[in-house]
Amino acid sequence: MPSNNDISIQKAALRKLMQNELRSMDVEGVKAKSEAACLKMFEHPAYKLSKLIFCYRAMTHEADTEDIINKAISDGKRIAYPYIMGSSNMVALEPADSDAWETGVLGLKMPNPARSRLIAPGDFDLAIIPGLAFDANGGRLGRGAGYYDRFLKKTGAMRIGFCFSFQVVAQVPIEAHDTLMQSLVTDTICIKTI
Numbered sequence: 267m268p269s270n271n272d273i274s275i276q277k278a279a280l281r282k283l284m285q286n287e288l289r290s291m292d293v294e295g296v297k298a299k300s301e302a303a304c305l306k307m308f309e310h311p312a313y314k315l316s317k318l319i320f321c322y323r324a325m326t327h328e329a330d331t332e333d334i335i336n337k338a339i340s341d342g343k344r345i346a347y348p349y350i351m352g353s354s355n356m357v358a359l360e361p362a363d364s365d366a367w368e369t370g371v372l373g374l375k376m377p378n379p380a381r382s383r384l385i386a387p388g389d390f391d392l393a394i395i396p397g398l399a400f401d402a403n404g405g406r407l408g409r410g411a412g413y414y415d416r417f418l419k420k421t422g423a424m425r426i427g428f429c430f431s432f433q434v435v436a437q438v439p440i441e442a443h444d445t446l447m448q449s450l451v452t453d454t455i456c457i458k459t460i
Contacts, residue, residue: 273439273440273441277439280398280399280407280438281399281410284398285398287432288327288328289327291430296330297330299430299453300329300332300333301333303329303430303452303453304331304334306451306453306454306455307334307394307428307456308337310449310451312392312426312449313392315391316343317391318344318345318346319338319343319345319346319390319392320346320348320392320394322347322396323375324396325373325374329428331394334394346358346385347360347361347376347377348414349370349376349377349382350374350376354412354416355413355416356413356414356416357417358384358386358390361377361382362381366378366381366382387417387418387421388421388422390421392424393421393424394426394428395414395418395427396408396414396429397427398433399438400427400433400435400438401436401459402434403437403446403459404427404446404450404459405438405439405447406445406446406447412443415443415444419445425445425448426447426448426449426451427449427451428451428452429450430452430453431452431453431454431455433452434450434452446460447460
């Protein structure tokens with residue numbers, strides 16, 4: 267069994283590899299693959315049944331969720347987004363309107379807390395989660411801060427990893443604190459993981 271130090275080294279190497287792969291994508295590739303992944307998400311039973319969705323806004327070169335957000339709103343679903351508070355805490359905020367946004371940590375577009383409603387993690391029925399790498403057993407490699415792992419431990423929502431197909435690897439190094447995804451959606455697949 268690998269030690270925590272070995273797993274940390276493996277995670278760092280996989281993070282670097284995936285960050286390089288993502289940075290090598292051109293704008294058209296990101297757009298086309300994101301659109302295809304969003305179409306796959308719309309086929310997922312958890313999306314169809316959802317009423318309140320926890321969903322991220324994409325960073326550059328990340329699988330873009332704007333089509334999901336726009337369709338969910340037009341379908342009458344509610345959406346809340348991650349908001350980073352301090353160095354270790356993430357909460358979910360539902361913006362009051364389309365102007366209730368600000369630039370937050372890491373340059374991410376986040377809801378303005380003064381113009382948003384705090385949503386309890388247990389209220390969600392679907393969580394769409396970004397990552398650098400995923401595997402078919404539900405493994406997820408994030409960026410290393412642990413925000414999503416800590417948040418997802420508090421929710422019973424269906425956890426769907428959302429990424430590009432090349433981000434699906436044979437095995438993601440996992441530690442005890444890592445939260446597994448229950449399903450995985452990419453530009454080419456929509457599968458149950460656990």
